[in-house]
Amino acid sequence: MRLTHHSLIFVALLTVGIQQSVFAFDHDEDPSNEIELSSEEAAILRELEREGGFGKVRDIPLLDIYGFADVLVGGFIGMNDHVASQNNFGERITNVMLGNLNMYLDANLTHGFRFLGEIRFHTAPTATSEGPNFDGTADHFVHSTSWDAVDGNTPFSFGYIEIERAYLEYVYANWLKVKIGILLTPYGVWNVDHGSPVIIPTRRPFVVASELIPERQTGLEVSGLLSAGTLRIGYHAYTSNGRGSVSTALDLDDNLAVGGRLYIDTTALGRLRVGGSFYSGTTAEERVNVVPESLQTGSPELSSYFSIRNHELAFGADLVWKIAGFHLQAELLSRQVVYDNDARAPTLGGSTPDYHAWGAYGLLAYELPFWHLRPFFLAEHNDFGRADFGGLSGMTIFFIGLNIRVLPVVVFKAQYLHVKLSSNTGSSSVTDPQNGFEMQCSWAF
């Protein structure tokens, strides 16, 4: 059978793409690594070479496709109406929801170049809550229903996709790597390595999820790793568009953000890693409006201004220590925000003050010597530094649960959580403690 160029490429990509790289979500690669091909793959590629036009086998980018997903069951128990209006869980303890469906596209482009893309498929906007609105009302959940015209107009729910990251990396050596594109910000423990099978509880601590340091940025990053015996020192330095609703594509105020991370990793006493990170940048939101005076002239003119603009400085410190089955992990994050005086974010009956938010968590887990059972306890505290989330000023959460790795790539989790909310107004309707129970199944593929 004589294969055409296109069909051979398709077969080659499919065949090679089946190689699984479970948990190798952001692995460090030696640029000298060769891609190992099966005999079948090599035969296909030799055929491609004979067909001409492709040069050497190694000139063809090879694509790995892998990913992770999780399903969550649970919700809050006895939640009051005020808090229920702040999220889409309500009191529905039997919620079943697809949490993540993330797909990685990983291509070794040869000669030190690599592409990594990660795409998350959301069920959102379905079931996202539109409220509460500024007038205190809350709309019903969003429906995202369309109809399949080629299948009898049957209804289906459509969802969004999110680019978690997409970058080109050039690896000169282990001590010098350069990435450009949409990057997960290198800080802490679970921001870059964020696959749900890796996270010990059902979700990352709120301290991390609340993005005191932006989760991702669009820009350029330089990183590297130096080794000396059992000690490794790593660094990251980056510049980007910074934070903002359109920062994946635009830097509205032409003011690049900068940041970095430094960490030390040693195997001298178990596995210990200590790191520190910082981020500095501006956030701007822009409005375009008609110049009122121009309306009277009959030729309306447009102008723009920053409706919100602030400067921020954020820091993080993190520690992971794994020894004799114990897993100790902690992070402290802080974010200072100072607004331009004429561009403060409006709030209900006021405007957002400059604030200094911070949060911290500590996690202790222990892996039992049988069945890969790992009971864990996590405590976290968040101080928002201003009124947030419908009037809250802070939140403390305790998790206690069990993590079971039934297979290297399949993890079951169950946890009970107790949430203490705080508000300066002292309103008990806002600060009644909340309790929840969640189970999750997560897997890599």
Next chain:
Amino acid sequence: MPKQPTVQVLICGLLAPIGCLFDANDRCSAGEIFDDVDLKCVCEEGLGANIRTDIIVLDGVPDNPRPRDGCRICRFNETLDETNDTCVCHPDSVVYPVTGQCLPSYGTQCSDDTQCDQLISPTGNFVFGRCLTVSTSSITSMSFCSSNCQTNADCPAEIGFMCVSELEACVPGDEG
């Protein structure tokens, strides 16, 4: 003086060599004070927020309330709505659509000139007489009692009217 929580002080202390942006004693803009109960900036007593009244074409955060730009003394025909920290039109006034100014409403909305013939300004030295329709293309329009003018001197300054040369009519001015 607001007290800065201990953790923030510690963090800033540790980071002093790098810099600390946040100043617990200066959290709001000029004319605003920090409300440490509701944790937000509100206008000083007697002032109302200067809400931007421009006509938004594009907005990155369309669900947000209109941006504020500091605080100001409420203008003529405005009263302070302390709940929302803003100056709002007096119940006897209506909103002028282009600038957002509050138009005195002593019979001001009209459909023809005859409805304005008997209307005089509060000091009695100015007679309205023209029903002016202000159209803002397809967005909105309104009609109110005004008068022809060439300069500001032709308008009742005591109620904040000024002359708009393009319209050759008196309208509520910025200074109110």
